[in-house]
Amino acid sequence: MHDPVLPHPPQGAEGAPLPGHPLLDLSARAWQRLRAPAVRYPWLPDAAVVAVSFLAFCVPDLVHDGDGDGPRGHRLAFTHLPLAAVLGFQAALLLPLLWRRRRPAAAFAAVTAVFLLQWSLGAALRADAALLLALYALALHGRLRDLAWACAAGALGIGLVAVRVASAVSVWDVLFFLTAAVTAAVALGIAVRVRRGQLAVLRERAARLEVERDQRSRLAAASERARVAREMHDIIGHNLSVIITLADGGAYAARSSPARGQEALELIGDAGRQALGELRRMLGVLREHGDGPALAPQPGIADLAELCGRIRAAGPAVVHRTEGALETLDRGVQLAVYRIVQEALTNTLKHAGPHSRARVSVALSGTRLRVRIDDDGPPVGAPAPGAPTGEGQGVTGMRERAALYGGAVTAGPAPGGGWSVLADLDVTPVPPVAALPSAAPAAVPSAVPAAVPSPLPAPLPAPLPSVLDRIGDPA
Known part of the structure; x- marks a missing residue:
């Protein structure tokens, strides 16, 4: 069953209701109230069409005096048909319109049969306009292939009418008028059908874009x-591991040497301040409208020496080696390398203990950047401070960072003992996109920190007008 359809209220050029006028707002609200009964009772619009057609076409025929001195075209009606026959023909012409949307082909066939029977008896009724309404409904709601036989039936009806009125009016005038009326009904139905199809496509597109x-x-x-x-895992996890290790070692050392305990406390304070500074930098990047002081750049490969120094202060012996023109790498690549090394050394501190040894190697060869971190594991026969229980968030984070640059991370036991982490990144430079002359951005001062890459999707499309959901269809 089709939904009830009614003409839509006045709208602007973009399809939205015209704003800014109280009368238009009032008419829009009145239109919504008018549509409510039609939505609740789907048969109501069809019944309204039949009722209006009866008042417009049938009542004038019932009060018409066929024996008067009016024009000869009027004297064609009711010359020999009784009132009961007239009422029967009127009902038979109008009642099929009740299912003009649900069964348009059947409604048109019924109206056409009554029309041909009526004119074969020589009677002319104003209710014959129901044939045009049925033809319009068939062109709008029916199958287009049914229009072929419908047009043939219409041509038969036109010929029959022309023969019946040949003695009263010009046959050519009748043929022209009826052909124009039938053509207009079919054309209007097809035009409205095409318009509804276009609106359906727009609604579907709007819904799809809304979902996307x-x-x-x-x-x-x-x-x-x-x-x-x-970022939180790398910053907090690393610094907390350093702080915990220093606290444990400082508590033990303070028993024999208060100076070493004091040194451990100072290192703990430095690690805490380092974590707080990195958190502030990260939160500043996330803040949309920062009104504080300028932020320091994110850490890079040049900061690996300081990172290894903090780890050495916590106990492990760390050796750091770099190879290649690493300072020319993109800031995003350098941050990824820094975080990978930071996570690997943090795991060394947690799982291998403060008496372990670690080697960090960062080498650039062509367009490939290889980062390797090896440790010798916990001492033989000594339990590890924290044995790994499987891949945690740290290894997953390292792999996600490497994947941003077409690389991969492998982590596992080394052949000679201990643990090894190997990251291989693709640092092929991306060719710059030429900017339009009219939209060339101003040069960015060197003091502004480089942006941290974030794999965000493309910008979202602008919201579509929601008026498509309120567009009504004409009957």
Whole structure:
């Protein structure tokens, strides 16, 4: 069953209701109230069409005096048909319109049969306009292939009418008028059908874009949460591991040497301040409208020496070696390398203990950047401070960072003992996109920190007008 359809209220050029006028707002609200009964009772619009057609076409025929001195065209009606026959023909012509939308072909066939029977008896009724309404409904709601036999039936009806009125009016005038009326009904039905199809396509497109926009928003939020989780894990996990190790070692050393205990406390304070500074930098990057002081750049390969120094202060002996023109790498690549090394050394401190040894190697060869961190594991026969229980968030974060640059991370036991982490990144430079002359951005001062890359989806499309959901269809 088709939904009830009614003409839509006045709208602007973009399809939205015309704003800014109280009368238009009032008419829009009145239109919504008018549509409510039609939505609740789908048969109501069809019944309204039949009732209006009866008042417009049938009542004038019932009060018409066929024996008067009116024009000869009027004297064609009711010359020999009784009132009961007239009422029967009127009902037979109008009642099929009740299912003109649900069964348009059957409604047109019924109206056409009554029309041909009526004119074969020589009677002319104003209710014959129901044939045009049925033909319009068939062109709008029916199958287009049914229009072929409908047009043939219409041509038969036109010929029959022309023969019946040949003695009263010009046959050519009748043929022209009836052909124009039938053509207009079919053309109007097809035009409205095409318009509804276009609106249906727009509604479907709007719904699809709405779903895509929601999915992009969810993906963007999930990607940003993952990025923040990686940063928080790397910053807090590393510094807390250093602080815990220094606290444990400082408590033991303070028993025999208060000076070493004091040194451990100072290192703990430095590690805490380092963590707090990195957290502030990260939160400043996430803040949309920062009104505080300028932020320091994110750590890079040049900061690996300081990172290894903090780890050495906690106990492990760390050897750091670099190879190649690493200072020319993108800031995002350098941050990824820093976080990978930071996570690997943090795991060394947690799982191999403060008496372990670690080697860090960062080498650039062509377009490949290889980062390797090896440790010798816990001492033989000594339990590890914290044995790994499987891949945690740290290894997952390292792999996600490497994947951003077309690389991969492998982590596992080394052949000679201990643990090894190997990261291989693709640092092929991306060719710059030429900017339009009219939209060339101003040069960025060197004091502004480089942006941290974030795998966010493409910008979301602008919201579509919601008026498509309120467009009504004409009957």
